[in-house]
Amino acid sequence: MGLDFSVVPSYFGLLLMGAGWTVAITICAGILSFVGGIVFAVIALYSHWTLRLPVRAFVWLFMGTPLLLQLFLIYFGLIQVGIDLPAFLAGVIGLGLHFAVYNSELIQVSILAVDKGQYEGARTLGLSRGQTLRRVVIPQAVHAVIPPMGNNMIALLKDSALVSVIGVMELTLAAQQAISRTYRPFEFYLAAAFCYYIINLALEAGLRRLERRIAASR
Amino acid sequence: MDIDLILRVYPFFLEAALVTIELSILTALLGLTCGAFGAAARLSRLAVLRWIAAAYVSVFRGTPALIQIFILYFGGPQIGIQLDSFAAGTIALGVNIGAYMTETIRGAIVSVDKGQTEAARTLGMSRSETMRKIILPQAARMMIRPLGVNINALIKGTALVAPISVIELTYTAQRFIGSTYKPFEMFFLSGLLYMVIIYVVGQGINWLDRRAQIV
Numbered sequence: 001m002g003l004d005f006s007v008v009p010s011y012f013g014l015l016l017m018g019a020g021w022t023v024a025i026t027i028c029a030g031i032l033s034f035v036g037g038i039v040f041a042v043i044a045l046y047s048h049w050t051l052r053l054p055v056r057a058f059v060w061l062f063m064g065t066p067l068l069l070q071l072f073l074i075y076f077g078l079i080q081v082g083i084d085l086p087a088f089l090a091g092v093i094g095l096g097l098h099f100a101v102y103n104s105e106l107i108q109v110s111i112l113a114v115d116k117g118q119y120e121g122a123r124t125l126g127l128s129r130g131q132t133l134r135r136v137v138i139p140q141a142v143h144a145v146i147p148p149m150g151n152n153m154i155a156l157l158k159d160s161a162l163v164s165v166i167g168v169m170e171l172t173l174a175a176q177q178a179i180s181r182t183y184r185p186f187e188f189y190l191a192a193a194f195c196y197y198i199i200n201l202a203l204e205a206g207l208r209r210l211e212r213r214i215a216a217s218r
Numbered sequence: 219m220d221i222d223l224i225l226r227v228y229p230f231f232l233e234a235a236l237v238t239i240e241l242s243i244l245t246a247l248l249g250l251t252c253g254a255f256g257a258a259a260r261l262s263r264l265a266v267l268r269w270i271a272a273a274y275v276s277v278f279r280g281t282p283a284l285i286q287i288f289i290l291y292f293g294g295p296q297i298g299i300q301l302d303s304f305a306a307g308t309i310a311l312g313v314n315i316g317a318y319m320t321e322t323i324r325g326a327i328v329s330v331d332k333g334q335t336e337a338a339r340t341l342g343m344s345r346s347e348t349m350r351k352i353i354l355p356q357a358a359r360m361m362i363r364p365l366g367v368n369i370n371a372l373i374k375g376t377a378l379v380a381p382i383s384v385i386e387l388t389y390t391a392q393r394f395i396g397s398t399y400k401p402f403e404m405f406f407l408s409g410l411l412y413m414v415i416i417y418v419v420g421q422g423i424n425w426l427d428r429r430a431q432i433v
Contacts, residue, residue: 003296064413066377069388069405077401161282165381172285179292186293193281193289200280 004184008191011178015188018174019195025091025170026157026203032096033156034149037103038142042133044108062101068162070094075166091163099156106148110141143214150207157203158196171195220403227394228407234390235411241304241376241386242415245312246369252316257323271320278317284378286310291382307379315372322368326361327353359430366423373416387411 008015043055062070075090085093114137122132164172175192179185259271278286290299291306301309330353338348380389391408395401 061409064416065409066374066388066412068377068380069391069408072392072395073401073405076395077405080401158282161284172282186289186296189285189289189293193285196282196285197277197280
């Protein structure tokens with residue numbers, strides 16, 4: 001069976017819909033990973049050990065095992081304890097938590113890199129611990145962490161393909177549906193790869209602009 | 219936690235762990251080979267080679283590894299490449315990680331101080347001699363740690379061959395979840411074995427890195 005790309009255009013709508021869901025998952029999981037990363041980092045650095053220990057165990061677990069296994073655990077495993085999540089939500093939570101762990105490591109490093117004098121100065125001016133973190137330390141740390149976190153976002157976009165395995169109708173699963181009707185895996189997976197590549201280029205361009213704006217605002 | 223069940227199924231997981239290890243080793247070797255050639259091409263004087271290597275890195279880093287595996291395994295037969303799932307998974311993952319390693323190796327070579335090259339050239343060494351005797355030994359030391367990061371990602375990445383039914387750790391967990399309906403126990407077994415593998419490899423890399431820093 002040779003290649004015949006003429007079948008691809010008739011499934012253009014399906015692929016476009018899948019691409020839309022891929023973008024939606026990436027954005028939702030991206031936001032979750034950003035917020036989660038900050039929360040984990042603050043807990044790891046500043047909280048009481050009763051809170052710190054479980055978070056450290058969680059980070060260790062998520063860094064030492066494959067994302068695919070984590071998605072299986074969240075989607076199929078939580079049913080065992082009575083939590084039945086829809087696939088999309090399970091995918092967003094799985095991807096979001098997975099990358100929150102990586103973001104947290106980056107944020108911790110950059111929080112520690114913020115000059116200690118900033119913290120002391122804010123406390124001397126009468127800000128509370130929480131205020132100092134929220135208004136002085138974290139904003140500076142977040143600035144420094146945007147470029148490496150951008151790399152995590154790009155990884156997240158590509159890893160969003162994994163949620164097709166738990167049945168989320170994104171780009172990869174859309175391609176699979178087209179394949180199940182046409183028996184043309186090469187053409188449709190290539191088309192899907194092309195879509196990912198385009199989304200990736202757009203994301204990279206957006207991140208570069210963001211970095212430039214941050215550099216300019218300093 | 220159903221301990222009886224764990225004791226009954228764990229031999230299957232040990233067998234699967236061997237497949238994961240085998241996959242990791244082969245993928246790492248292929249990835250390092252692609253990375254070495256890729257880096258050489260990226261730094262070559264020939265524009266065509268530089269261009270090809272840049273395209274390789276951009277395409278393989280810009281698309282999901284899962285799709286690359288699917289293209290080779292499911293799409294391969296259409297263009298006359300018929301591979302079993304293990305071979306297809308290894309090749310796709312190896313070439314994929316090779317793109318990341320290309321950048322890692324290139325980065326290490328570029329970060330060697332330019333004065334080293336200039337001094338060696340001034341002393342009358344040829345370009346290739348300078349590379350072999352001066353630059354590469356220094357770059358090799360610097361790239362151990364970042365390559366270790368790549369290898370860590372690679373070990374976890376081997377889970378991606380589960381969807382094409384290679385009987386490794388993730389696929390085995392998935393299969394036993396389907397038949398026993400005990401996902402936490404199966405996750406525990408697979409997860410634990412991944413962590414053991416990653417820990418051991420991590421220790422090995424630390425050891426290599428320490429030795430390289432002393433020399």
